[in-house]
Amino acid sequence: MIKQISIVLANYCPHCVPFSVSNAEKMANDLGVSLRILDIKDSEQERVADRLIEEYGDWSEDYLIPQVFIEYEDDRVNHLLTGFSESVLATKAAWKALFSSRYYRKLLYQQTGLIQNSIKTFVNRYLRFNGRCRIHCDKLTSLVELWSDSKIFTGAYVCPNGYASRVLCFSTEPDIKWFKNFLTNQVGEEMVKDHDLRVATRHGWELESDLVTEIRSLSPTDVINVLYWTTYPQTEEERRRGMFLCSDPQKGKGCKKLFVQEIMSTNRLCPKCR
Numbered sequence: 001m002i003k004q005i006s007i008v009l010a011n012y013c014p015h016c017v018p019f020s021v022s023n024a025e026k027m028a029n030d031l032g033v034s035l036r037i038l039d040i041k042d043s044e045q046e047r048v049a050d051r052l053i054e055e056y057g058d059w060s061e062d063y064l065i066p067q068v069f070i071e072y073e074d075d076r077v078n079h080l081l082t083g084f085s086e087s088v089l090a091t092k093a094a095w096k097a098l099f100s101s102r103y104y105r106k107l108l109y110q111q112t113g114l115i116q117n118s119i120k121t122f123v124n125r126y127l128r129f130n131g132r133c134r135i136h137c138d139k140l141t142s143l144v145e146l147w148s149d150s151k152i153f154t155g156a157y158v159c160p161n162g163y164a165s166r167v168l169c170f171s172t173e174p175d176i177k178w179f180k181n182f183l184t185n186q187v188g189e190e191m192v193k194d195h196d197l198r199v200a201t202r203h204g205w206e207l208e209s210d211l212v213t214e215i216r217s218l219s220p221t222d223v224i225n226v227l228y229w230t231t232y233p234q235t236e237e238e239r240r241r242g243m244f245l246c247s248d249p250q251k252g253k254g255c256k257k258l259f260v261q262e263i264m265s266t267n268r269l270c271p272k273c274r
């Protein structure tokens with residue numbers, strides 16, 4: 001885990017102030033850590049800066065500034081960026097390139113993606129919608145979690161009577177095989193057909209506010225992939241059965257797994273839980 005960002009600078013330096021400081025601040029904010037500013041015109045801060053640069057940075061007696069470091073909780077230090085002696089514009093461009101780099105996205109992902117910003121939080125905030133049950137009744141459906149970890153969130157849109165109209169799997173990389181296996185384990189091989197599985201890519205810009213940055217902090221691929229499983233019954237027999245979520249809110253029972261039964265049945269629990 002990253003502990004803090006440090007920037008070595010001088011207030012008179014046009015490579016440092018204001019844009020390098022504000023970029024370092026942005027970076028610390030993105031990563032949820034503090035920014036340490038080491039001004040080489042302050043003798044005490046200069047001593048710390050000298051040590052940092054001598055050990056981890058681009059050292060020379062009259063070294064270039066700014067220099068930026070990432071400091072980890074386990075005392076590792078990575079040098080990140082040194083100002084471009086050639087021109088201020090080049091230093092500006094370096095920051096810009098850093099923020100749009102794969103390296104930076106990976107940093108964000110490692111630092112915040114797995115901890116604060118789970119896919120589950122993201123889905124709950126931006127990717128849950130109200131729909132209608134339709135095939136089974138005309139009540140509103142809501143997204144109920146089936147399973148999740150830091151990288152995958154699986155849920156079903158379920159009506160108040162427990163009928164599951166579609167199952168979704170959110171992840172940073174689509175894994176149809178995993179999803180199919182997950183579904184098969186719950187409802188059996190016969191129910192899960194390839195032509196009922198679909199995929200969609202969510203970039204962030206198509207959602208209600210601009211979530212591109214947020215998705216980037218969450219996903220090393222820059223997108224959230226959604227796999228949909230919706231069955232479209234074709235035969236009479238298929239039309240008579242439906243998928244239900246095993247849960248009985250009144251009795252507080254149920255294994256929260258999907259099961260198949262007669263579509264008109266009022267059972268809320270799977271055979272195992274009854």
Ligand SMILES: [Zn+2]
Binds near residue numbers: 133
């Ligand atoms: Zn329904």
Ligand SMILES: [Zn+2]
Binds near residue numbers: 257269
């Ligand atoms: Zn059950």
